[in-house]
Amino acid sequence: MWTQGQVVARRDWSDKLFTLSIKAEIAPFIAGQFIKLSQGNTDKRIARAYSIVSAPDAELLEVLAVKVPDGQLSPALHQLAIGAEIEVSTKAAGFLTxxxxxxxxxxxxxxxxxxxxxxxxxxxxxxxxxxxxxxxxxxxxxxxxxxxxxxxxxxxxxxxxxxxxxxxxxxxxxxxxxxxxxxxxxxxxxxxxxxxxxxxxxxxxxxxxxxxxxxxxxxxxxxxxxxxxxxxxxxxxxxxxxxxxxxxxxxx
Ligand SMILES: Cc1cc2nc3c(=O)[nH]c(=O)nc-3n(C[C@H](O)[C@H](O)[C@H](O)COP(=O)(O)OP(=O)(O)OC[C@H]3O[C@@H](n4cnc5c(N)ncnc54)[C@H](O)[C@@H]3O)c2cc1C
Ligand SMILES: NC(=O)c1ccc[n+]([C@@H]2O[C@H](COP(=O)([O-])OP(=O)(O)OC[C@H]3O[C@@H](n4cnc5c(N)ncnc54)[C@H](OP(=O)(O)O)[C@@H]3O)[C@@H](O)[C@H]2O)c1
Structure with a gap:
């Protein structure tokens, strides 16, 4: 299941490493879990996993990503400006907790x-x-x-x-x-x-x-x-x- 999220802040640590702060309604998660971010329609969806960096009680979802040269999704994420929309999986997953x-x-x-x-x-x-x-x-x-x-x-x-x-x-x-x-x-x-x-x-x-x-x-x-x-x-x-x-x- 996907929900529409909105980028409300970003922080660029270098020319390829960045943090997106996303407003999105997702189910409660455990620190250490990841969500998926996605672009494209259901026929041609590109979805990738991103660990959540924010704490479970934080208002915004924060992800730290690197732009992988020739990557399918991360260069598009790197281009997202404040206000841009991005699809977010509604349920986090993962056992690194x-x-x-x-x-x-x-x-x-x-x-x-x-x-x-x-x-x-x-x-x-x-x-x-x-x-x-x-x-x-x-x-x-x-x-x-x-x-x-x-x-x-x-x-x-x-x-x-x-x-x-x-x-x-x-x-x-x-x-x-x-x-x-x-x-x-x-x-x-x-x-x-x-x-x-x-x-x-x-x-x-x-x-x-x-x-x-x-x-x-x-x-x-x-x-x-x-x-x-x-x-x-x-x-x-x-x-x-x-x-x-x-x-x-x-x-x-
Ligand atoms: C459980 C899980 C959690 C993840 N959490 C994060 C995260 O928090 N932040 C993040 O940036 N990525 C994370 N990833 C990787 C992420 O899902 C994507 O693979 C990455 O963003 C590249 O996607 P792409 O479509 O641009 O590149 P693709 O076309 O899928 O290219 C994949 C290639 O990119 C390189 N690569 C992928 N991820 C990384 C990375 N993080 N650092 C360096 N090289 C990489 C590898 O060479 C890999 O073979 C996670 C992956 C998993 C499985
Ligand atoms: N301008 C650009 O766009 C640009 C520039 C550089 C890299 N990249 C790409 O950006 C992506 C992210 O790179 P990243 O630097 O965040 O992640 P990374 O390549 O995983 O490197 C992070 C750290 O892990 C080390 N490392 C790599 N392989 C290892 C191994 N086998 N054992 C132990 N340590 C290891 C690296 O050492 P070493 O430094 O010794 O490898 C580095 O210290 C990669 O896809 C890379 O190709 C892009």
Whole structure:
């Protein structure tokens, strides 16, 4: 089922990365879920999934998207101006949510690992109270190619101020030197940061099957590499029939 939404605000983080704030009547959703956006008529509908970045109680639906060169839908989304209409699926879906994680008290550390627009569902979860009430430490690892691809720095900085002991933010920028913008991002890809031990050193906690839950989102090749490393360390995939420590969502 589709409903007509209207773009009421947009924010451009770079020439290809943007946030749309959409007014649309959809059913209640859980932080971490995605909706579909669509253009075209029923015969020739192009629909794609987008994680919701806003919190479930927010007035507007927010999505973070990147313009994929030669993509079928994202270049059209990138062109949407304020006031433009876009079709939105009325029901959100997806299992990359805190509710899907095992609730046992030993899981004290929550790792959010994202590349690119994969940070979106984690921002939505961080905007709710749930993770802050449950986990002693929350680590957000956010890997991008360029500094300008680091979206939502204002929200992240505010969380760092609000939860200085509980929240660790680790930006990773792969194609620009550390000197740029005076920000201390790691300059390697996420799997390399795991192999070298740099990520855990910065977080001051290890990723362990005993106390960690790890959620991974974004580039599928990154997810496969990270998952393989975690499986080798004894973590298992989190399934409803067999709870584990790794929960993931591949974007393509
Ligand atoms: C569950 C789920 C949630 C998603 N959430 C988001 C989101 O919040 N924001 C978002 O921008 N996209 C998200 N995507 C991807 C999105 O659905 C589209 O695939 C994307 O916008 C490209 O669509 P397109 O029609 O322009 O390109 P297509 O013609 O469908 O081309 C697809 C190709 O684009 C590249 N690609 C697709 N998505 C991305 C991406 N996010 N970052 C980098 N390269 C990409 C890949 O090479 C892929 O093979 C999500 C996908 C899934 C399955
Ligand atoms: N001007 C433009 O329009 C323009 C410019 C650039 C890219 N693009 C396109 O824009 C889209 C979005 O790109 P994006 O940068 O948001 O997402 P992305 O390509 O998934 O890159 C995000 C981060 O993931 C890393 N990464 C990629 N593959 C990985 C792997 N196998 N293991 C671990 N890390 C990995 C990247 O490192 P690396 O930086 O080392 O790859 C980068 O740090 C892509 O389709 C891209 O082709 C467009």
């Amino acid at each position: 805190l509710e899907e994680l095992p609730q046992a008290a030993n899981y004290r550390h929550l790792w959010f690992i994202a590349t690119g627009t994969g940070v979106g569902p984690f921002i939505s979860m961080l905007r709710t109270q749930a993770p802050w009430l449950k986990y002693e430490k929350i680590i957000l690892v956010y890997g991008v190619s360029y500094y300008s691809d680091l979206a939502y720095q204002d929200v992240i900085q505010q969380l760092q101020q609000q939860y200085p002991q509980q929240f660790v933010f680790i930006p990773m920028v792969t194609r620009e030197s550390k000197a740029v913008e005076g920000m201390a991002a790691l300059d390697c890809r996420i799997p390399q940061g795991l192999v070298s031990g740099e990520l855990e050193a910065l977080a001051q906690v290890d990723i362990s099957p005993l106390d960690s839950q790890v959620m991974i989102c974004g580039n599928p090749a990154m997810i496969t590499e990270v998952q393989t490393m975690l499986l080798e360390r004894g973590l298992t995939k989190n399934l409803r029939r067999a709870p584990g420590q790794i929960t993931l969502e591949k974007y393509w």
